[in-house]
Amino acid sequence: MALSGLVLVLFVMGHMLGNLQIFLGPEVINAYAYKLHELLPASALWAVRLVLLGTIAVHIWAAVTLTLDNRKARPQGYLEDKVVQASYSSRTMRMSGIILLAFIIFHIAHFTVRAVPGMQYESESKESRILEKTEVPLVKDGEAVLKNGQEEMTFNVNDMMVAGFKVWWVSAFYIIATGLLCMHLTHGFSSMFQSVGLRNGLWRRRLDRAALAYGWVVFIGFAIIPIAVMAGLLKQDPTGGLVSQVGETAAITESLEK
Amino acid sequence: MEKTMDLTLKVWRQKSANSTGTFETYGVKDVSEGSSFLEMLDTLSEDLVEKGKEPVAFDHDCREGICGSCSMTINGIPHGPEKATTACQLHMRHFHDGQTITIEPWRAKPFPVIKDLVVDRSPFDRIIQSGGFITSRAGSAVDANAIPISKATADYAMDAAACIGCGACVAACPNASAMLFTGAKVSHMNSLPQGKAEKDRRTLAMVATMDGEGFGGCTNVGECEAACPKSISLDMIAHLNRDYATAQIKNFFKPVA
Numbered sequence: 001m002a003l004s005g006l007v008l009v010l011f012v013m014g015h016m017l018g019n020l021q022i023f024l025g026p027e028v029i030n031a032y033a034y035k036l037h038e039l040l041p042a043s044a045l046w047a048v049r050l051v052l053l054g055t056i057a058v059h060i061w062a063a064v065t066l067t068l069d070n071r072k073a074r075p076q077g078y079l080e081d082k083v084v085q086a087s088y089s090s091r092t093m094r095m096s097g098i099i100l101l102a103f104i105i106f107h108i109a110h111f112t113v114r115a116v117p118g119m120q121y122e123s124e125s126k127e128s129r130i131l132e133k134t135e136v137p138l139v140k141d142g143e144a145v146l147k148n149g150q151e152e153m154t155f156n157v158n159d160m161m162v163a164g165f166k167v168w169w170v171s172a173f174y175i176i177a178t179g180l181l182c183m184h185l186t187h188g189f190s191s192m193f194q195s196v197g198l199r200n201g202l203w204r205r206r207l208d209r210a211a212l213a214y215g216w217v218v219f220i221g222f223a224i225i226p227i228a229v230m231a232g233l234l235k236q237d238p239t240g241g242l243v244s245q246v247g248e249t250a251a252i253t254e255s256l257e258k
Numbered sequence: 259m260e261k262t263m264d265l266t267l268k269v270w271r272q273k274s275a276n277s278t279g280t281f282e283t284y285g286v287k288d289v290s291e292g293s294s295f296l297e298m299l300d301t302l303s304e305d306l307v308e309k310g311k312e313p314v315a316f317d318h319d320c321r322e323g324i325c326g327s328c329s330m331t332i333n334g335i336p337h338g339p340e341k342a343t344t345a346c347q348l349h350m351r352h353f354h355d356g357q358t359i360t361i362e363p364w365r366a367k368p369f370p371v372i373k374d375l376v377v378d379r380s381p382f383d384r385i386i387q388s389g390g391f392i393t394s395r396a397g398s399a400v401d402a403n404a405i406p407i408s409k410a411t412a413d414y415a416m417d418a419a420a421c422i423g424c425g426a427c428v429a430a431c432p433n434a435s436a437m438l439f440t441g442a443k444v445s446h447m448n449s450l451p452q453g454k455a456e457k458d459r460r461t462l463a464m465v466a467t468m469d470g471e472g473f474g475g476c477t478n479v480g481e482c483e484a485a486c487p488k489s490i491s492l493d494m495i496a497h498l499n500r501d502y503a504t505a506q507i508k509n510f511f512k513p514v515a
Binding site for chain 2: 066069070072073074075076077078079080081082083084085086087090091093187190191194195196197198199200201204
């Protein structure tokens with residue numbers, strides 16, 4: 001639990017920091033996606049994906065076997081069962097974990113496979129297509145990057161995220177799920193140190209506080225994006241951030257269409 | 259004049275290990291607030307005997323909080339609501355007139371009920387047998403100061419050795435895990451020079467026995483520490499985890515014969 005948890009704890013922080021680049025402009029988040037996909041060979045990307053999925057599988061397997069063992073150890077419960085000091089998060093790890101698993105499946109179907117009905121962002125047919133431009137030029141220092149005289153294209157991550165979070169219930173699900181992730185982490189972050197023996201009375205208090213802070217940072221870092229989209233602070237940009245000024249965007253869109 | 263109180267008790271009654279038990283409700287009158295919880299149960303048993311009924315069976319011995327015999331879950335908390343207090347040292351002044359008190363045995367698969375509130379705690383004995391000792395030449399006792407031990411180490415080992423093996427940690431744990439008990443025993447012996455020689459073997463053996471007895475796994479929720487009448491700290495579980503991980507790694511890389 002602890003070792004697979006550590007990998008996932010570090011991953012969520014990296015993922016959150018990556019996501020926050022959307023606030024630096026569409027060209028930055030698009031370039032980030034380009035880097036992730038094109039910088040290393042596809043096999044490396046798949047290796048990372050498989051390691052992460054494998055880690056989740058190990059985490060779930062450990063949780064299931066632990067739960068089954070623990071159920072067996074207490075076949076008859078108490079008529080009255082009081083909790084003295086166990087935190088709410090620590091007692092609801094299974095529930096938060098199960099909901100998070102459902103979220104991860106939806107999240108991958110939504111933004112990675114892009115197969116959620118009605119949200120196929122790169123659909124061929126015009127009617128079901130949500131994004132105006134799925135491929136946008138890769139932008140560096142305000143200009144399109146040229147490769148062999150051609151504009152290097154990249155997937156329009158900015159617009160996909162904005163369009164995705166414009167659906168209110170999708171945003172709500174993401175915010176609730178990241179809230180549960182915050183709870184899961186407030187126990188898990190500190191608990192993993194205990195499981196490998198790297199904790200004592202003094203460090204337990206420090207790590208519990210660090211876990212609470214880590215959980216909240218992750219929650220705010222993730223949830224702020226759907227909130228910003230719903231509040232209208234983040235907008236679609238079919239130019240891929242080639243020109244940031246709103247007035248000129250329309251003109252560029254026109255010229256691109258020609 | 260000392261205050262007295264009338265109470266309603268919901269007590270788990272079970273004839274034998276094989277029979278199914280139920281909760282029986284009894285009234286006890288004029289309980290002195292200065293009496294201990296076990297004395298209150300003695301009053302109940304006297305009433306029951308007078309009426310020709312079977313008295314409530316419960317484990318008890320020293321009645322001064324050091325033997326670890328008494329073992330009952332009182333209103334959902336092992337040893338009752340007072341922190342760092344065994345059931346025998348719990349006084350009735352912590353309850354109020356007219357209160358209903360639920361009394362249950364420890365609930366855990368490895369601790370089957372023998373009768374009423376008495377459970378079989380021999381799995382703890384088997385955990386001790388598998389490693390809770392040091393191997394040394396028997397004979398006359400060694401001088402107490404023959405092996406110098408620092409004050410900090412002695413204090414730490416003493417805190418761990420305070421465990422009376424009552425089983426409240428198992429009873430309080432939502433997973434019926436025995437990590438606090440085993441952790442206390444391992445921390446006690448592994449931190450002293452006499453016990454260090456067999457540290458790895460002891461840790462692996464005691465954990466293997468603990469798992470084999472059918473106790474649940476630790477999920478670090480900390481209910482054991484809160485219920486422990488001797489305030490054994492979760493640090494002892496961290497210590498056990500640390501020594502266990504080290505022993506496993508050493509075991510893995512040990513030279514092959």
